[in-house]
Amino acid sequence: MKVPLDVILGAVIGPIGLGLFVVFCGLLLKGFDRKIAAHMQRRVGPPIIQPFRDVSKFMIKDTVQPERAMSWLYNGAPIISLASVITLLLYLPFGNVPFTPVLSGQGDVILVLYILLIPGLSVTLGGFASSSRLATVGAQRKMITMMSYEFPLAVVIISIAWKLNQLYPLQSVFSLGFISSHPLWGEMGLLGNIGMLLLLMSLMVVTPGQAGTIPFDVCEASSEIAEGALTDYSGRNFALFYLSDAVKTVAVGTLTIALFFPYDICPIIGIEGRDALALDFCFFFVKLFLVVILMVTLPRTATARLKITQIPMSYWVIANAMAVVGLVFIVLG
Amino acid sequence: MTNQRNGKSPTGNDQRPPDTDDGTEYDFYFGPAHSGSGNFGVKLRLDGERVLSARADPGYLHRGFEKLMEYRIPIQNAVLSDRLCVLEPLNWNLVHAEAVDELTGIEVPERARYIRVLMAELSRLQSHMIWYGVMSLALGFDTGFRLAFGHRDYILDIFELITGGRVYPAGYICDGGVRRDLPEGYGKRIRELLDKIKEFMDQMKSFDNLFFAKRTKGVGVLNLEDAIRLGATGPVLRASGMKTDVRKDDPYEIYSGLDFDVPTGKEGDANARCTIRDLEMEQSIKIIRQVLDRMPEGKTRNPSKLKRPSRIKIPEGEVYVRNEVARGEACIYMRSVGETGPYRVKVRGPDFLHMIPVLEHLLKGCELADVPAIYWSLNICPADMDR
Amino acid sequence: MSMVGTVWVLVKGLFSRPMTIQFPHEAIPMPAGYRGEQELDLHRCISCGLCQEVCPNKAIEMVKLPEPYTQKYPKAYPRIDLRKCCFCALCQDICPKRCLNMTNNVFLATPDPGSLMKHPMARLERG
Numbered sequence: 001m002k003v004p005l006d007v008i009l010g011a012v013i014g015p016i017g018l019g020l021f022v023v024f025c026g027l028l029l030k031g032f033d034r035k036i037a038a039h040m041q042r043r044v045g046p047p048i049i050q051p052f053r054d055v056s057k058f059m060i061k062d063t064v065q066p067e068r069a070m071s072w073l074y075n076g077a078p079i080i081s082l083a084s085v086i087t088l089l090l091y092l093p094f095g096n097v098p099f100t101p102v103l104s105g106q107g108d109v110i111l112v113l114y115i116l117l118i119p120g121l122s123v124t125l126g127g128f129a130s131s132s133r134l135a136t137v138g139a140q141r142k143m144i145t146m147m148s149y150e151f152p153l154a155v156v157i158i159s160i161a162w163k164l165n166q167l168y169p170l171q172s173v174f175s176l177g178f179i180s181s182h183p184l185w186g187e188m189g190l191l192g193n194i195g196m197l198l199l200l201m202s203l204m205v206v207t208p209g210q211a212g213t214i215p216f217d218v219c220e221a222s223s224e225i226a227e228g229a230l231t232d233y234s235g236r237n238f239a240l241f242y243l244s245d246a247v248k249t250v251a252v253g254t255l256t257i258a259l260f261f262p263y264d265i266c267p268i269i270g271i272e273g274r275d276a277l278a279l280d281f282c283f284f285f286v287k288l289f290l291v292v293i294l295m296v297t298l299p300r301t302a303t304a305r306l307k308i309t310q311i312p313m314s315y316w317v318i319a320n321a322m323a324v325v326g327l328v329f330i331v332l333g
Numbered sequence: 334m335t336n337q338r339n340g341k342s343p344t345g346n347d348q349r350p351p352d353t354d355d356g357t358e359y360d361f362y363f364g365p366a367h368s369g370s371g372n373f374g375v376k377l378r379l380d381g382e383r384v385l386s387a388r389a390d391p392g393y394l395h396r397g398f399e400k401l402m403e404y405r406i407p408i409q410n411a412v413l414s415d416r417l418c419v420l421e422p423l424n425w426n427l428v429h430a431e432a433v434d435e436l437t438g439i440e441v442p443e444r445a446r447y448i449r450v451l452m453a454e455l456s457r458l459q460s461h462m463i464w465y466g467v468m469s470l471a472l473g474f475d476t477g478f479r480l481a482f483g484h485r486d487y488i489l490d491i492f493e494l495i496t497g498g499r500v501y502p503a504g505y506i507c508d509g510g511v512r513r514d515l516p517e518g519y520g521k522r523i524r525e526l527l528d529k530i531k532e533f534m535d536q537m538k539s540f541d542n543l544f545f546a547k548r549t550k551g552v553g554v555l556n557l558e559d560a561i562r563l564g565a566t567g568p569v570l571r572a573s574g575m576k577t578d579v580r581k582d583d584p585y586e587i588y589s590g591l592d593f594d595v596p597t598g599k600e601g602d603a604n605a606r607c608t609i610r611d612l613e614m615e616q617s618i619k620i621i622r623q624v625l626d627r628m629p630e631g632k633t634r635n636p637s638k639l640k641r642p643s644r645i646k647i648p649e650g651e652v653y654v655r656n657e658v659a660r661g662e663a664c665i666y667m668r669s670v671g672e673t674g675p676y677r678v679k680v681r682g683p684d685f686l687h688m689i690p691v692l693e694h695l696l697k698g699c700e701l702a703d704v705p706a707i708y709w710s711l712n713i714c715p716a717d718m719d720r
Numbered sequence: 721m722s723m724v725g726t727v728w729v730l731v732k733g734l735f736s737r738p739m740t741i742q743f744p745h746e747a748i749p750m751p752a753g754y755r756g757e758q759e760l761d762l763h764r765c766i767s768c769g770l771c772q773e774v775c776p777n778k779a780i781e782m783v784k785l786p787e788p789y790t791q792k793y794p795k796a797y798p799r800i801d802l803r804k805c806c807f808c809a810l811c812q813d814i815c816p817k818r819c820l821n822m823t824n825n826v827f828l829a830t831p832d833p834g835s836l837m838k839h840p841m842a843r844l845e846r847g
Contacts, residue, residue, distance in 0.1 A: 040730040041479035042739045133359055137382070137701065214473050223369035223471045223705045302726045304545050305473025307702040308382060409776035412808040476730065483739035490748070497755040497822070503808035512813065516753070539725030639814040642773045 019086040019247075025285070026246030027051040029253075032289060033297045040301045051246065055239050063235030070129040077126030078233070078240035084118035085247040091115070092254045093180045093262075094284055108174035109157050112255065113150075116210065119244050120146045123219070126241075127229025138228020141308050142219035148315035149209040149216075155323035156199045156206070160184060160259055163192075163330050180258035192333020198326030200260050205319040207295040209311075210252045212245065215303040216311060253291045261287055357381055361701070365393045369471060369705045373688065373715040379701060387696035389689045394719040402678040406642045407433045410674070411504030417680060418717040419500070420463050423456035423492075424658035426506035431585060432667040433508035435652040436675075444631040445510030446586050451624045452495070452506060453586075453656075454617045455523075458530065459488040460659035461610050461617075464712040465537065468607065471705035472548045477540055484533040487526050495519065510634035520625050527618050534614060549603035553695040553707035556601055563694055564686035567661030569711055572609045573601035579657040593620050603710035610712070645673050660684060660712045682717040689718075750824045755807045757825040758800055760840055764819035767795035771811035771820055779804035780811060785841050797840035802828060 031048035038045020065074060091112050120142055127139030161174050167187055172178055184196060209216040220228040230241060264280045271279060306314065361377040364370025374390035398417060402410045414429035415422035427449055434441055441449075462485040469477030489499040494516055496502035505512050555565065560573040570577060578595040580588040596612035598605035651668040661683025668677045688711070695707050741748065772780045782796035798811070798820065811820050830836065 036734065037475075039738065040733045041476045042483060042733045042736060043479055044738045044740045044742060133361060137361075214475070217473065218702070221473060221702070223473060224702055226368045298727065298730070301476045301730055302723070303474065304469070304477075304548055305702075307548065307700060309700065309702070310547065405776060406774075408774070408810060412776045412806065412810065486739070493754065494751045497753050497809060498807065501806075503755060503806070503810075513753070516751070536729050539729055639774065639810070641770060 015086065015090060018089050022086075022089050022247055022250050023243055025288075026243070026248075026250045027055065029249060029289065029292050030246050033249075033292060033300075036293060037297050037301050040297075051242075055242060058234075058239035058242060059236055061235040063237055064232075066130050066132060066232045068131040069232065070131070073125055073129035075237060077122040077129060078237045078244070080125075081119045081122035081244040082240045082247070084115055084122070085244045085251060088112060088115045088251050089247070091176060092251060093177055093258055094254060094281070108172070109161065109176050109179065110174060112176060113154060113157065116153075116248075116251070116255075117146060117150070119248050120212075123229050123241065126233065126237075127219075130229075130232040132232045134225045134227070134231040135229050137225050138219045138221075138231065141221075141225075142229055144308060145209055145216060145219060145311055148312045149206045149319070152202050152315055152319035152323045153206045153210075155320065155327060156203050157259065159195075159199060159323070159327040159330050162327075163188070176255075176258055180262040183262050185260075188330065188333040190333070191329050195326040195329025195331075195333055196260070198322045198329065202319045202323040202326060203256055203259070204295050205314065205322070207252055207256065208299045209315070211249050211296050213296050213300045215299060215306045217305060218308045218311060221305055249292060249296060250288065253288045253295070256291050256295065257284070257287050261291070358385065363704055363708075364390070370708070371713070371715045373713070373718070375692065375696065375704070375708070377696065377701075377704065382701045384696050384699050384701060384704065387693050389693055391689065391715070391718055394715045396720065398720045399678050399680055403674060403676065406645050406673050407437075407508045407647065407675075408504060408639065409642075410678075411507040413504075415501045415503060416716065417720060418658070418660075418682065418684075418714045420714050420716075421456050421460040421659045422500065423452045423496075423502055423506060424460070424656065425663065426502060426504055427453050427586075428654060428656045428658070428663050428665050430506045430508050431654045431656065432652050432665040433647070435654060436647050436650050436667060436669050437508065438648070439509045439635055441510050442632040442635055443629050444514075445633045445635075447624050447628050448511045448515060448633060449506050450586050450588065450591075451523075451621060451628075452492075452502070452511075454620045454624070455488055455491060457659045458614055458617050458621075459485050459492075460712075461614050462488070462530075462533075464610060464659075464709070468706075468709045468712075469540075469545075471709040472545060474540070474545060477537070477545075480533060480536060484530060487529055491519075491523060491526055494522065507634075509636065510632070512634065514633045515628075520628070523621065523625060527621060530614070530618065534611070537611065545607075546604060548706055549607055549710065551600075552603045552703045553699060553710060554600065554602045555691065555695060559694060560601065560691075563690040565661070565691050566683050566686070567657065567659075568606060568609045568613065569661065569687060569691065571596065572598040572605040574599050579655050579662055583655065585654070585656060587624075591620055591623050603706050606710045606712075643673065646671060647673070647675060658683065660714060660717070661687065680720055682714075682720065684714050684717040687711045688713045688715070750826075752824075753822075754824045754826070755809045755822045757802070757823050757828060758805075758811065758838065759821050759823050760798060760800075760838075760843065761819040761821075762793060762797060762840055762844065764817045765797055765840075766817055767797060768816060769796075770814045770816065771798050774810045774814045776808060776810065777804045777806050779806075783840070785844075789841055789844060793840075799840060800838040802836040802838060803833070 028048065030051040034050065035045045035048055065071065124139040124142045127135040127142065160179060163184055164171070164179065164182060168182065185193060188196070208214070212219065220230055225231070230238065233241060264283060358378065358380045361379045362374060363377055364374035365372055367374070372394040374393070376388045376390055378385040396416070398413060402413060405413065411426060411429055414425045417425040430449070462481045466478045466481035466485070469475070469481065492502060493499045496505040496513070555569065555573050557573045557575060560570050560575070565573070574597060576595055576597045579585070581595055593616045596609055596616065598609050647669040649669055649671045651666070653664060653666045655662055655664040663683060664681040666679040666681070667675045670676045692708065692711060692713070696704060699707060767782065769782050772782050779801045780798045781801070783799045784790065784796050785793050807822070809822050812822050828836070
């Protein structure tokens with residue numbers, strides 16, 4: 001059997017190239033996030049390339065391992081974390097036009113949901129493996145946070161898929177590519193749109209939890225448990241966590257865009273051809289930038305950290321209520 | 334629940350109780366090597382996220398000031414008194430200067446009294462702003478921290494202009510008055526500063542909101558009876574419902590002629606302590622405006638020139654003065670036997686009692702996440718406690 | 721709603737001038753009378769030793785100048801150890817001839833600890 005060359009190329013270059021590109025984007029976004037947060041707080045802030053400098057510094061630093069740590073798990077957790085988020089990228093549509101997701105045919109949005117769990121899970125594992133008390137507390141908190149935000153996220157995704165199934169029967173509605181090429185906003189009445197808005201608000205509560213930022217950063221609350229699960233991580237291991245955090249932010253932002261804002265700019269202003277591809281690709285990153293600023297930077301600067309006992313409450317009650325009411329509205333709309 | 338005090342060793346350090354078999358109880362060191370503490374530690378015994386007992390672990394910032402002061406002349410001690418509390422040096426300057434003034438019986442010029450109060454209130458403002466900053470940091474509210482410290486630097490600019498140093502005034506308020514006269518155009522600059530702080534306080538109110546109140550309401554409740562029993566003073570006692578302020582009860586300098594209120598709370602929780610400090614800042618601004626309006630002309634120090642140190646003699650006697658500093662009641666006991674320096678100085682800072690009995694009492698039974706909130710709502714200062 | 725107020729403050733901050741500055745490149749102006757590094761005017765110094773006596777940290781010691789200078793400056797002059805100095809300016813206040821003064825120089829961090837011992841003759845050698 002002869003495998004076509006472009007498939008091999010795609011399989012090799014796709015993940016590596018995409019991984020490098022998204023790592024670059026993630027770090028750049030982190031830089032913008034820090035810069036804009038700084039200006040909101042009326043500071044000058046670090047230069048935008050500061051995260052790149054941070055990572056290169058972490059990389060050349062010595063990796064210290066606690067004596068009582070479980071070595072293979074302690075060193076393995078950061079690698080699992082980064083590998084899982086890069087796998088995740090292969091399913092995500094970065095804008096509609098330029099290329100479809102590398103593994104678009106192989107899995108759907110439910111799989112994405114599960115892969116999104118792995119980075120958090122590996123932080124938890126790493127925390128437990130480092131056998132520090134701060135890290136153990138942090139890891140426990142991370143687990144509780146993950147359990148809390150998973151349900152509203154699932155409700156959001158499933159309600160959108162359900163509606164798509166109603167509108168386009170017998171299609172693969174759980175495929176992210178399909179979801180992102182069939183925006184729902186225009187397809188329903190007023191009630192449906194209100195439902196979509198509620199789902200979006202629910203997702204806005206979930207996203208800071210996914211990205212692990214204030215107000216939901218209990219697992220690394222520095223004034224309580226001193227960076228929590230990552231307390232004992234240093235050097236290369238910490239750099240991998242840092243990178244996977246950056247990539248995860250991009251992934252979560254991309255998911256939000258695919259679910260709620262999959263519009264391109266070129267059909268609106270009427271450009272076609274090769275320029276349109278490039279423009280849409282750039283427009284996608286503008287959207288990503290705005291989503292990250294709105295969902296990560298703004299809550300981070302505007303709120304204080306919640307307590308771990310308040311987090312399940314805010315997810316299971318507030319985010320869930322919004323998601324479920326949104327679902328009902330969508331059903332009615 | 335294990336009682337940690339049973340295993341007390343002669344050095345005052347607790348022996349570590351063994352971890353329980355089911356492994357849910359463990360020791361947790363909140364400081365001194367912890368991003369949420371200062372040069373101070375609390376040993377917590379935790380069960381999951383619940384604090385079973387707490388034991389303060391002081392002594393990391395002990396510098397022996399009380400002993401050092403015995404070897405120095407008053408003006409040198411004034412320089413030293415800056416360091417009693419890093420966060421409010423001018424207030425401590427004032428306590429020390431008053432103790433020496435009372436011993437020597439020197440008449441302090443009227444203008445110097447006004448400058449002293451002006452500086453003490455500015456110092457109280459900046460101390461409350463530091464508190465707001467670290468409280469925000471403890472609750473994970475980064476913006477409050479940045480804004481508070483940024484605006485505090487505007488006050489430090491004024492200190493720099495008047496005393497010649499940003500944080501340490503080097504005994505600006507010294508025995509017999511103040512060390513320098515106010516520079517040109519101070520009034521205009523201070524009024525501009527007050528406007529900026531007013532603006533900051535409006536921002537603070539809009540922040541009070543989202544999670545700040547959620548994190549502090551009902552946390553670390555100190556009822557009035559316990560507050561009095563454990564020796565709380567200042568804002569902590571007022572937040573528990575007692576209307577007390579040395580500036581009103583036992584007026585010093587020119588406070589008896591000034592018009593200001595003593596805000597009190599009722600609940601005694603961390604939120605009440607926050608609110609009290611917020612209201613106190615408003616009162617401080619009111620006091621500063623009055624002082625600026627009434628500032629008289631004249632000498633600023635009596636005698637105006639420093640004397641040769643070996644010729645200074647403090648008359649025999651003993652005094653005990655008390656002042657209201659930003660975090661409570663600060664007192665200095667000073668005894669002189671007619672030498673160049675004091676024979677014995679005892680500093681009674683507000684934080685010793687806030688950081689050991691009150692803190693231990695409040696931490697018992699709270700959640701781990703509440704520890705920084707309670708810790709910083711008391712506005713503690715390890716420098717003041719250890720001395 | 722309080723959330724709107726908070727967001728408004730943040731957005732306003734986004735478009736207003738930052739409070740911080742990039743320090744080595746720009747600095748806030750330092751007022752006159754700042755307590756920085758000391759400067760000694762040897763010609764006016766009368767070697768009274770008051771600065772040595774009043775210094776709280778005993779950072780000042782009266783020393784004799786080395787050979788070529790003893791003709792012109794025969795007495796002992798203050799040598800300031802900046803490592804002990806707390807910059808309280810008591811020496812400046814007590815100096816009867818106003819020859820020991822504080823300057824605005826605060827850039828005293830150095831890899832060479834020897835340069836923190838301010839010998840009175842150092843200024844003569846600089847000219």
